[in-house]
Amino acid sequence: MGPTIEPGRLARRDLIKRAAAMGAVAVPAAALLSGCAAGGSGSTKKDTGTKTAANPLGVDKNAPLDVVIFDGGFGDDYARQFEKLYSKEYTGAKVSHTPTQNITGLLQPRLNAGDPPDIVDDSGNQMIKLDVLQKAGQLTDLTPLLDAPSIDDPSKKVRDILMPGTVQIGMVDNKFVTLPYVYTVSGMWYSGKLFKQHGWTAPTTWSDFMSLSAEIKKTTKIAPFAHQGKYPYYIDVAIMDLAIKNGGQDFLTRIDAMDPTIWDEDAAKNAIEAMYEIVQRNYLLPGTDGMTHIESQTAWNQYKAAFIPCGAWLENEQLKATPSDFQMTFMPMPSLPGDKLPATAIRGGANEFYIVPKQAKNAAGGMEFMRLMLSKKGATAFAQTANSLTVVKDGVDPTVKLRPGTQSTVTALKAAGANVFNPTYVNDYSAFATDMDNASAEVMANRMKPAEWLKTVKASAVKAKKGS
Amino acid sequence: MRHRRYPFIVGFLIVPVALYAVLVIWPYIQTFGYSLTDWSGESQTMHFIGLKNYTALLSDHVFLTALEHNGLLLVFLPVITILLALFFAFMLNVGGQGRTGGVQGVAGAAFYKVVFFFPQVLSVAILAVLFEAVYRSDAGGLLNGVLVKIGLENSQNPIEWLNDPGTVLWCLLAIMVWQGVGFYLVLFSAAMQSIPKEIFEAALLDGAGRAQTFFKVTMPLLWDSVQTAWVYLAIAAMDFFALVSTLTPGTAYGGGPDYHSEVLSTYLMRNFLYFGKSGYACAMGVVILFLTLIVSVLALRATRRERIEF
Missing domain, CATH: 3.40.190.10 (Periplasmic binding protein-like II)
Incomplete structure (x- = not known):
């Protein structure tokens, strides 16, 4: 000091x-x-x-x-x-x-x-x-x-x-x-070195992301995806990024206004179903659902997982755990079919x-x-x-x-x-954001299906709207 | 002389009682006042809303889940801790196989006492760090690592101890028991040592085995200490804030996965500081206060027995 x-x-x-x-x-x-x-x-x-x-x-x-x-x-x-x-x-x-x-x-x-x-x-x-x-x-x-x-x-x-x-x-x-x-900015991260070594290229669409994940799973011992499970905020950012890119400006405006009807529409459904695909196909790093941010990010730094979602503070946070030739690289969340925002769009x-x-x-x-x-x-x-x-x-x-x-x-x-894009509902509706955190964690742990997630989140949105 | 006793006692008590009133009683009354408002905690504007917060509590399923968890802990924490502590205290003081006759503990009792007491000196913060490593959700964790090594578990599908609705609360309970047993062991040991040896020797001469000595002699003579332990442990079971908020998943003070480890204190804090529903949180605080009081009184009442003088 x-x-x-x-x-x-x-x-x-x-x-x-x-x-x-x-x-x-x-x-x-x-x-x-x-x-x-x-x-x-x-x-x-x-x-x-x-x-x-x-x-x-x-x-x-x-x-x-x-x-x-x-x-x-x-x-x-x-x-x-x-x-x-x-x-x-x-x-x-x-x-x-x-x-x-x-x-x-x-x-x-x-x-x-x-x-x-x-x-x-x-x-x-x-x-x-x-x-x-x-x-x-x-x-x-x-x-x-x-x-x-x-x-x-x-x-x-x-x-x-x-x-x-x-x-x-x-x-x-x-x-x-x-x-x-x-x-x-927030999005997904990978190791440039790992990708070069295996001849992989960073995917821009969700289907590319899934097929690369399949290849990773098949040809290596590396898990395709890790996340900071103990703090479900991280996976929520990833899910909502998918949804916002899919639903465009309209979706963003309405989620910030806590419009409960968006949870009946395709953007939200596409996003959570895409994320659930990772769970269903068993692409998660074993144990990642229970890990702290440091545990999961460090496992990722040790080449145990290929992708991890995070904000741009990741590099500074992991400075000591990152191998010098790791080549940490950022990429936007991959785009879903029918996205209203371009694949390059990011949260910032x-x-x-x-x-x-x-x-x-x-x-x-x-x-x-x-x-x-x-x-x-x-x-x-x-x-x-x-x-x-x-x-x-x-x-x-x-x-x-x-x-x-x-x-x-x-x-x-x-x-x-x-x-x-930069959604503000997290700050304005903290009880709603917490409910979504819990539901997303359940989906990642395969204890909840996407349909139930949509129902839970919508119920919470209705409650949040009423409370404000 | 009697008439001069009271002013004398009052003279001594006035300062501590005044301090107690200002620092303990007054905040409780204030909390009760706030619990009748819609205070957000961020500003001084609030409105009187009567008992609305209390009626809302009754239909709040998270609150009821938390209450249920505290109830479970209230039953299991005292029972398991006291039984284990009594057993160990008995073994360390009376349970030894005397070579030359007489009453003594098992070999190395003094050493065991230190070992058992050791967890008690660790602060909760250290416990949290320690057990984060024990319960780690992949094969890098102590528990999962051992299970994988001995082949009971596949490293690709580890048990996520603290992220599994079925295990999380029991994992936390195990930590509290592990930490508490040593302290109550020492407490009970001290009480056992004050029991005259002749009583044990008499039982021994009459041919009583270990079990009989324990249940017929030791237990009844230790009842006062057990009662004290029960009250302390019951109060601890009503809290659990530190472990839940540091070890379990979930936004703002843990309680996850999906409220499966939620306790009253963590839900109170989340409402108070994170959701800006401070009035509601104060209502919860009042309920917790009364529950704790009731539990303490019940614990003292239920365990009241005839005292045996020796």
Whole structure:
């Protein structure tokens, strides 16, 4: 963990104390709201510079910048790369770097004291909920960032270089107050080395997938398919990807609106029946239904299974378990006959939320930091150090060498083009999603047939619709 | 002197009773209050809905399944643990074949006592990690590995212990028994050692065998300890949260496959934190509180016997 006390911050706190004594700052009354306090009156002096074409957000070139990073699955090294970019631009600014796993513990007291950092990666188990922060008036409106020219091509605004859907996800109460920076795609994964060795090619249609599975089963000791059975969320993503690609935009809109009639239609039926075929033909890795994500993914890394469904965090998660010549490769879920979306369509969405606190002294600097994160250099640095993609469209420099898995997601995302989808029902209807998890696990364990699955899921959808 | 005794006692008790009231009683009352609302847990807005949460509980099949599982555990956990612990305690203290006569445990009793007690010092988190490896669903698991090695099972079709509706609850029960036996063994041993040796020797002289000594002498004299153990184990059986939430499949606090290992506490937590139905969860909490109280009282009542002084 990084230093918790750092001289610059102390000095600033002193300054505020003195200002408070002179009555320049309204001392925040003990107005402790739930979780985080509504801070002072916001009359603290902000560090701002003059806005110019090169400095569209009006950053004070010499103002210090205070960065707090969630030290989780992505580590915190990538943030040092961003800080280097910032320091290069603003040589006079002192940039401080604080990694932590306990965002609430670090942020809450500083918000209450009216002395928050300038940019925070509000993530992990201990994140402060964004709607709570917004209600307490603690978030800077980041619309100026969206309307600022982008670093790489000043003729384009920042909002125009983002992946579709990013701005929407960053909205709380109809205001763009948080930047979801990481872009995660989901689909299926295989070992490039294994496939090359046996002369297999990645299937694009479900029937190709089934015939390749048959060949794998017949000619090798490898199981065609593994999944993270203890957490049925993973297999649900795969089933719903099949369904959404089959039913198209219409299906997606209606499942997010919790329309129970979609479970009577073909898309859902085709998807679950396709998945059940894997079970029926005994293509599952023995024991996979009871395995944790780490157990199943590691078995897959040990060439015990050919395919596994997962999100793009897989490569970083399995970094230590993956053999160096494994050639981890991503592919979209294969297409079913009659699919409305093309075979290249994939699930993709933005997450990992960055904020600029309202009372940040150097709020302009915090936003400028985000603008740098959204440059190609920033996105490339993130892909290299955190092995994940960002919301910057085509953000990764093609000449830079990435890990094979991350590289393959870049290729797949490019091929998908506008055909990316991101269902939201999982967050909006958690009881429904849990019911589906349970039913899918039963199907995978061959204790439930597809018809019963459809019935169970529909019943749950009816209940969820009524409850909302 | 009697009239000055009460102020004296009250003087000592006021601080702990006040603490108890503020930290235990008051939250219980609050929980009861919340259980009458549709509180979501995310904000302070809520509406009074009367006993609706309680009536909803009665028709909630997951809740009833969980209740049934807690009921099963309530019967089997105390019975199996106490019987095993009594048996081992008897063998370690009285069951030895004396070469020179007299009453003693089997050879190496002191060593066995440490071995048996050992699981008790492991935290639940360690238990979870340990038994995740034991019950692993493929041939890499300890249990499946052994079964495959001795040819009782095909490695292509392993038993998914924790993902099988028929085995999951019993697997969890086995962990609790394994962990608990050592503790109650030590408890019963201590109680047995306080029984005068002459009683055993007299039984021995009268020609009583091991079984007779156990049932006619040891058991009746240990009844107080057994009663205590019963209450503790019954309360443990009402909980089971840690094992279910860490070891079993399912979204948010386990309970799977398809609710086959669901217990009241995991269902409560899922409603409270994951589904945003905190008022409903509070109603469950109130029901669990009363069930636990009833169970404790019943356990004490049912096991009440005449005390034997020695």
